[in-house]
Amino acid sequence: MKLTPVMEKFILHWGEMGWRWGINRSVAQVHALLMLAPKPLPADEICESLDVARSNVSNSIKELQGWGLVRVVHVFGDRREHFETLRDVWEMFLIILRERKKREIDPTLHALRECATEAAKSKDADHTTERLAQLIEFMELSSNWADKAQALSPTSAKRLCQLGDKVFRLVG
Amino acid sequence: MKLTPVMEKFILHWGEMGWRWGINRSVAQVHALLMLAPKPLPADEICESLDVARSNVSNSIKELQGWGLVRVVHVFGDRREHFETLRDVWEMFLIILRERKKREIDPTLHALRECATEAAKSKDADHTTERLAQLIEFMELSSNWADKAQALSPTSAKRLCQLGDKVFRLVG
DNA sequence: TGGTTATTTCTGTAATTACAGAAATGTTAT
DNA sequence: ATAACATTTCTGTAATTACAGAAATAACCA
Structure with missing residues (x-):
């Protein structure tokens, strides 16, 4: 071609x-x-x-x-x-989201949890355990969010994006 | 250390x-x-x-x-x-979002628009112009979304994530 | 079966990227 | 000023990654 x-x-x-x-x-x-x-x-x-x-x-x-x-x-x-x-851009996006979550977020969360457990055992500095806890909280929320987003149909994903302001006004 | x-x-x-x-x-x-x-x-x-x-x-x-x-x-x-x-993970996340949008989404959208204009001028295949239009629509929505997300305060971002299901039920 | 074409895997090289150490520049103190 | 230290930039090398071409494998056909 x-x-x-x-x-x-x-x-x-x-x-x-x-x-x-x-x-x-x-x-x-x-x-x-x-x-x-x-x-x-x-x-x-x-x-x-x-x-x-x-x-x-x-x-x-x-x-x-x-x-x-x-x-x-x-x-x-x-x-x-x-x-x-794929012909549908939104479907491609959801697939990439799913894959990257699986390849990057999940292993990170796993590693962070291991770190937290070991930190507790080995009496690492308070600052370390606290920082790990914050990261875990963040990654857990991201993970949940990604799970839900990834489960949307391409059209729902698009609609959610189009809703735009409405969504952000929930917290803004 | x-x-x-x-x-x-x-x-x-x-x-x-x-x-x-x-x-x-x-x-x-x-x-x-x-x-x-x-x-x-x-x-x-x-x-x-x-x-x-x-x-x-x-x-x-x-x-x-x-x-x-x-x-x-x-x-x-x-x-x-x-x-x-930064001490706040959410703030870090928002900063990274802002930066990557600026560095990657914006230039992509710009390039796509140029492509679309040139495709119209040079009478590229319908399939090409259509595909570009889909991509532009997708990138525009992503761009708007990123703008709004990035403007949230760290606490709002966190709260929005915690809302979880509620948000997705808007379209699901 | 052997011949033909399609596809994957292997191997070596080219290009890029990462990075240590040296040199240069900047900064503060005396 | 110049000495002492801090920081950045430069330069060469090591390591990785990208990728072409060759070799091997597989699929199909006659």
Whole structure:
């Protein structure tokens, strides 16, 4: 697929942003390309469009599949696997939220709890145990929040966002 | 400052997590240490505790100051600068939210809008313009949401999180 | 079966990033 | 001023990460 300047620009930017959030640039670029593609793409078209090695695409796709952001599709009369990403931005967002919670928030909470237990046992300084307790409280609330948000349907998530002010006025 | 095993464990984990979110490991470790420290620390104590080079600490601190997460404090009778981080986890969270919005969401929205304008001009495929429009809508809502969240006081943010179910029941 | 094409895994290299130590700069005191 | 210490910036190296190309594996077909 030959890219237009707009597509190139978007793909470059998406790669850059993904990278800032700890996602490999190529992975984010493949994702960006699939978002723009009007139909599922086979790996070699991705190589060609992005001008990267076949192996790179293979690994990037695998990574995106690990996130649940890319699926395989078979095209009639074509032996190659074609790849597509979700069409709904909100659904993608919820998936990423779910994954990052699982990969980062949960282990952090677990580690913090271990730290707190050990700190109590080993009589660490009051300041340490207190600080850990604050962090645990924060992470627990975040965790609950993420659980609930992640369980929303894409449309509910969008509606909640659109509610905007209403939500914040609950506490403001 | 001699670290206890609990402190070490926490610092290591915090460094790891920060790193997964695109923050340099040393930077996150310095931040972790300052969170645990009962009082502001001078740079050389940080070197010693974390066993890293002085220059590394200097740069890490500068980075954290850039985020607004670390401040300089002067201690009577000591020429050295001492560093402390915020005591309130929620305030830290709001600051990070604000910064990341500024650094990542805003530029993305800007780039997306440029893409959309250029796509219209250059008659890119309908699919492309449509996809960009969806992304823009999503990023705009996220941006508004982040603006409002970021403007909350730490206590309000906490209260909003504690409200939990109530908020989600607005749409669920 | 062997031939053909698709895909993954392996291997080496290039590029980037992290970071220690040295040098330079700035600061305070005498 | 210059000595003593504090801090930042520079420079080279080590470690990691990214990634192309080759080799291996798998899938399909005739």
